[in-house]
Amino acid sequence: MENKHATLTAAMEDYLKAIYELQATTGTTTTTALATALNISAASATNMIKKLAELKLARHSPYRGVELTTAGEKIALEVVRHHRLIELFLHQALGIPWDEVHVEAHKLEHVLSDNLENHIADFLGDPTKDPHGDPIPSKAGIIADRERESLADGAPGARVTIQRVGAQDPARLRYLRELGIVPQARVNIVAHAPFEGPVRVRTEDGAEHALDRGLARQIWVAEKSRPKTRVHAPRKMIKGSRQ
Amino acid sequence: MENKHATLTAAMEDYLKAIYELQATTGTTTTTALATALNISAASATNMIKKLAELKLARHSPYRGVELTTAGEKIALEVVRHHRLIELFLHQALGIPWDEVHVEAHKLEHVLSDNLENHIADFLGDPTKDPHGDPIPSKAGIIADRERESLADGAPGARVTIQRVGAQDPARLRYLRELGIVPQARVNIVAHAPFEGPVRVRTEDGAEHALDRGLARQIWVAEKSRPKTRVHAPRKMIKGSRQ
DNA sequence: GTTAGAATTTAGCCAAGACTAAATTTTGAA
DNA sequence: TTCAAAATTTAGTCTTGGCTAAATTCTAAC
Numbered sequence: 001m002e003n004k005h006a007t008l009t010a011a012m013e014d015y016l017k018a019i020y021e022l023q024a025t026t027g028t029t030t031t032t033a034l035a036t037a038l039n040i041s042a043a044s045a046t047n048m049i050k051k052l053a054e055l056k057l058a059r060h061s062p063y064r065g066v067e068l069t070t071a072g073e074k075i076a077l078e079v080v081r082h083h084r085l086i087e088l089f090l091h092q093a094l095g096i097p098w099d100e101v102h103v104e105a106h107k108l109e110h111v112l113s114d115n116l117e118n119h120i121a122d123f124l125g126d127p128t129k130d131p132h133g134d135p136i137p138s139k140a141g142i143i144a145d146r147e148r149e150s151l152a153d154g155a156p157g158a159r160v161t162i163q164r165v166g167a168q169d170p171a172r173l174r175y176l177r178e179l180g181i182v183p184q185a186r187v188n189i190v191a192h193a194p195f196e197g198p199v200r201v202r203t204e205d206g207a208e209h210a211l212d213r214g215l216a217r218q219i220w221v222a223e224k225s226r227p228k229t230r231v232h233a234p235r236k237m238i239k240g241s242r243q
Numbered sequence: 244m245e246n247k248h249a250t251l252t253a254a255m256e257d258y259l260k261a262i263y264e265l266q267a268t269t270g271t272t273t274t275t276a277l278a279t280a281l282n283i284s285a286a287s288a289t290n291m292i293k294k295l296a297e298l299k300l301a302r303h304s305p306y307r308g309v310e311l312t313t314a315g316e317k318i319a320l321e322v323v324r325h326h327r328l329i330e331l332f333l334h335q336a337l338g339i340p341w342d343e344v345h346v347e348a349h350k351l352e353h354v355l356s357d358n359l360e361n362h363i364a365d366f367l368g369d370p371t372k373d374p375h376g377d378p379i380p381s382k383a384g385i386i387a388d389r390e391r392e393s394l395a396d397g398a399p400g401a402r403v404t405i406q407r408v409g410a411q412d413p414a415r416l417r418y419l420r421e422l423g424i425v426p427q428a429r430v431n432i433v434a435h436a437p438f439e440g441p442v443r444v445r446t447e448d449g450a451e452h453a454l455d456r457g458l459a460r461q462i463w464v465a466e467k468s469r470p471k472t473r474v475h476a477p478r479k480m481i482k483g484s485r486q
Numbered sequence: 487g488t489t490a491g492a493a494t495t496t497a498g499c500c501a502a503g504a505c506t507a508a509a510t511t512t513t514g515a516a
Numbered sequence: 517t518t519c520a521a522a523a524t525t526t527a528g529t530c531t532t533g534g535c536t537a538a539a540t541t542c543t544a545a546c
Contacts, residue, residue: 009532009533011532011533011534030493030494031493031494031495032492032493032494040533040534040535041534041535041536042493042494042495043494043495043496043497043534043535043536043537044533044534044535045494046494046495046496047495047533047534048533050495051532051533062494062495062541063493063494063495063540063541063542064494064542090359090362093336093366094359094362094363094366095362096359096362100358103356104356104358104359107354107356108351108354111350111351111354113346113347113350115339115343115347116333116337116339116347119333119337119338119339120337123336123337252502252503254502254503254504273523273524274523274524274525275522275523275524283503283504283505284504284505284506285523285524285525286504286505286506286507286524286525286526286527287503287504287505288524289524289525289526290503290504290525290526291503293525294502294503305511305524305525306510306511306512306523306524306525307512307524
C-alpha cells in the first residue's frame with residue numbers, strides 16, 4: 001500500500017533527483033539539460049520522462065519540459081537525503097575528503113535501506129548540512145531554503161560566513177579547501193575586479209586570494225554572523241575530520 | 244588492461260560469489276543449488292554459467308556442474324572481502340547488530356569502490372574476521388582455512404572457543420547472541436543427546452543450553468584456547484559495539 | 487511571416503538478465 | 517537393465533534502459 005516506490009529503479013531515482021536539482025538551480029528542466037546532467041542521449045531522457053509521467057511522478061509538457069509532481073519531489077528529496085547523509089557520514093566517520101565524497105555517495109545512495117539510513121542519521125545526530133553546506137532534507141521531506149547571496153554578490157568590505165560551496169569539480173574543491181574556503185569559514189570581500197573579473201577575498205589567516213567570478217558565484221554566503229543552521233557535530237568524533 | 248573485471252555486472256559478481264560459497268561449503272556446485280542459492284530459475288543459472296564460462300571465469304561441464312577458474316575465484320574473493328568488510332564496518336562503526344549486517348552488506352558489496360574499501364579496511368585496522376567469525380580475504384585474495392570442528396563434533400567435557408557462526412537466519416542469530424554464543428566466547432560441551440538430539444552446552448555465565456543438532460553443526464569451534472586469529476580491534480572505538 | 491537550425495520526440499534496435507515451457511540428459515529404483 | 521523421475525539445457529519471451537536515425541516541433545533571425 002505504501003511501498004509503491006519500493007519498486008522504483010535506480011535509474012528512475014537518478015532521473016527524479018536530476019530533475020529536482022535542475023529545477024532548484026535553474027528553475028526549469030528541459031529534456032536536453034536533463035540528458036546532459038545524466039550523460040545520456042536526449043531520446044533516452046524523453047523515454048524515461050514519459051515513464052515517470054505515467055507513474056504520476058512528473059508532468060510532461062511535450063516539447064516544453066518536465067516538472068516533478070508532489071509525489072515525485074518527495075522521492076527526489078529522499079534520494080537527496082540519502083546522498084547527503086552518506087557524504088557527511090563518509091567525511092565524518094572515515095575522514096574521506098570533501099572532494100571525493102560525491103562520487104562515492106552517488107553509488108551508495110540507491111542501495112541505502114531505511115534501516116541503515118536511520119542508523120547513519122542517528123550516528124550523525126540528525127544533521128542538517130552535508131560537507132559542502134548543502135541542506136539535508138528531513139525524513140519528512142523538509143529542506144532548508146537556498147542562500148540568496150554569493151561571494152560574487154557581496155559588497156566589497158563585507159564580512160561574510162561561507163554557507164555553501166556549490167562547485168562539484170574535485171580539483172576546484174581541493175583548491176578551495178586549500179585556501180580555507182569551506183562552510184563556516186569567515187572571509188572578507190575585498191574587491192570585485194571590473195568586467196566580470198576575479199573577486200578578491202581575505203581569509204581568516206589574513207591571506208588574500210583572487211577567485212574567478214564564475215567560481216565565486218558558486219560560493220554562497222551569509223552576511224550576518226548569526227549562527228545559521230550548521231553541520232551538527234556527530235555524537236562522537238571518530239577521526240580528525242579535516243575537509 | 245587490468246580493468247577487465249571493472250565491466251562485470253552486479254549479477255555476475257553475485258553468481259561468482261555464490262559459486263565460490265557453494266564450492267567452499269558443499270564441495271561442488273550444481274545448477275540447481277546455484278539457482279536455489281540465488282533464488283532464480285535453473286534456466287537463468289545455466290544461462291549465466293555459460294556467460295561466465297565464455298569469460299573464462301568458470302568452467303562448465305554440461306549436466307555436471309560449474310567450477311570457478313583461478314580468475315573467477317579471485318573476483319569471488321574480492322566480492323567476499325567487500326561483503327565481510329562492510330559487515331564488520333556496519334557492526335563496529337554503527338553498532339548494527341550481527342543479525343542485520345548480512346542483508347545490508349549484500350546491497351552495498353557491489354558498489355564499494357576500491358578507494359572506499361581501502362578507507363574502511365584502514366579504519367578497521369585490516370581486520371581478518373567479520374562479526375560472525377568468517378575470515379575476510381586479504382587484498383591479495385588470501386583467505387584463512389575453515390575450522391574443522393563444530394559444536395556437534397566436540398567431545399562431551401570439551402572446553403572450546405567459538406570461532407565462527409555459520410547460521411544466517413536473523414532469528415537464530417539473535418537467539419545465539421542471547422545465549423552468549425558468539426565468536427571468542429568459551430563454552431563447555433556437556434553432552435550430545437542420542438539419535439541426533441540436541442547438544443547441551445554450558446556458557447561462561449554458567450547457564451546450560453540445549454542446541455538443536457543442526458544448529459550446533461553450524462557453530463565452529465577450536466578446542467585449544469590458543470589465541471587464534473581474531474577480529475582486530477578497530478583503530479578507535481566508536482560506539483559500544485554489542486553484537 | 488518565413489525559414490533554417492536547434493530542440494524534442496518517435497521509431498526501431500540492442501544487451502542484460504530474468505522467466506516459462508519444452509527438450510534432453512542423468513540417475514536410481516525396481 | 518530399464519525406465520520414470522529429477523536435473524539440466526534449449527528455445528523463445530519479457531522488461532529495463534540504453535542507443536541512433538528520422539520525423540516533428542519550436543524559435544529566432546531575417
